[in-house]
Amino acid sequence: MFPSSPARLRRLLPVTAIALLLGACDSKHPEEEKAPAPNVSVETVRVQPLAISSELSGRIQAPRIAEVRARVAGVVLKREYREGSDVKQGDVLFRIDPAPFQADFDSARATLAKAEATRYQARLQDQRYAELIEINAVSRQDRDNARAAMMQADADIAAAKAAVERARLNLGYATVTAPISGRVGRALVTEGALVGQNESTPLAIIQQLDPIHADLTQSTREINALRRALRAGELQQVGQDQAKVTLIQDDGTPYPLAGKLLFSDISVDQSTGQITLRSEFPNPDLDLLPGSFIRVRLEQAVQPQGISVPQQAILRDSAGQPRVLLVDAEQRISERAVTLGSAQNNRWIVSDGLAPGDRVVTEGLQHVKAGDPVQITASAAGDQPIVQTTGQ
Structure with a gap:
């Protein structure tokens, strides 16, 4: 039996501590294992035609916009079209009371008939006086008066024909038609409205x-x-x-x-x-x-030669300046400032800072910084169709 005195215990403690320390040293590796390089995707910059x-x-x-107006004065009897519908040129839109214009037309025709009768009489008299002047049966003054009467009758005929044409036009204007083909809007007047009094009243608007x-x-x-x-x-x-x-x-x-x-x-x-x-x-x-x-x-x-990168490849520094991360020949990350144009189709136009062949990091940017080694998992060429836009 060994004595268990305090003095003996004090002699054994240093030996135990040394053994435990040596065991702990043996459990550690000589050097810690290195973490694998992060993975990134890149796009190789290329030059391609750029539509501006x-x-x-x-x-x-x-x-084409046609404002349909009343060209004669009268009361609107009926609207012939459906509001908001498509109409063709010549379609009837409104009907204005034609009775007074029909009366004017009949009166003008009667005046023309009277003028034609007067000319008939004047022509016969002129022919008779032409024969009588040859035998000196009438004076030259009477002969000239007969010729003047016939010429006056011809002028009256022309005026009467013009009056008939005017009356015919007014009678036609009582039927309002579409001047162009298109879609007609709401009616600006209703049945019973008096239109065309001292002005051409708007009735509707047609738009192509x-x-x-x-x-x-x-x-x-x-x-x-x-x-x-x-x-x-x-x-x-x-x-x-x-x-x-x-x-x-x-x-x-x-x-x-x-x-x-x-x-x-x-x-x-x-x-x-x-x-x-x-x-x-x-x-x-x-x-x-x-x-x-x-x-x-x-x-x-x-x-002819333009450069663009995906929008997600652009980073901003504290001052808001655009930058991109590049992968160099040694598979390490570098940072470069760029000048951007406009964005279109999820891509930024780069006007300065990149050259053909540069490898721009497009995915995995948040896990790397300048100087870090990386592994490239995907690489693509920037060959998408690009359009640059300029805003006002």
Whole structure:
């Protein structure tokens, strides 16, 4: 039996502590294992043709607007059309009481008949006096009077015919017809209304809706910048017949039918400093209504060599400056400032800062920083169709 005195226990404690310390050292690895490099996706920058377009605002305008008015005075007897319907040129819209105009027409015809009878009598007398003057049976004065009477009768006939034509026109104006084909709006008068008293009373409005115009405005500053770039050879002109015109609907989706550019105005609005451009769109379903505010993307030029990157590849520093992360030849991350143009189709146009062949990080940006080694899991070339836009 060993004594269990306090002195012996004190001699054994240092030996136990050393053994425990050596055991703990043996349980540790010589060096900690390194974490694997994070995975990122990249897109290789490439140069490709870039369509330069401007997103302009404007309003829908009807190509033809006819304000139907009463051309004669009278009481409206009947409205012949259904409000909001489509009408064709020549369709009857209103009927004005024709009784007074019919009476005027009959009176004018009677006056014409009287004038014709008077001319008949004057012609016979002129013929007789022509024979009598040969044998000196009448004076030359009587002969001249007979000829003048016949000429006066001819003039009365012409005036009577003009009066008949005027009366016939007024009688026709009592039936109000559509001057153009289109969609007619609400009636501005009702049956029993007295119209045309000292003024041409408006009755209805007809508007042509298919095709329909979109009048756009663009600032002279943008137009001048575009012209300078074209003169410098940085851009190529797009012909008017080849210009692509896309209407952007209220929900942001493009209008399914493409339009065309008709013309650009030659004068500048002095109050706004803008120029009006007119485009035309098919409107078979009448989805586009006059007066509507719209946005139109108008292709105006082509940049032969352009660069773009996905929108998610752009980072912003504390000052709001755009930057991108690149993967270099050593598979390490580097950071570079870029200059952006406009965004279109989920891509940013890069006007400065990138060159063909650069590998831009598009996914996994939140897990890496400059100097970190990475592994590339996916790589793609920026070959999507790009359109650059310039806003007002």
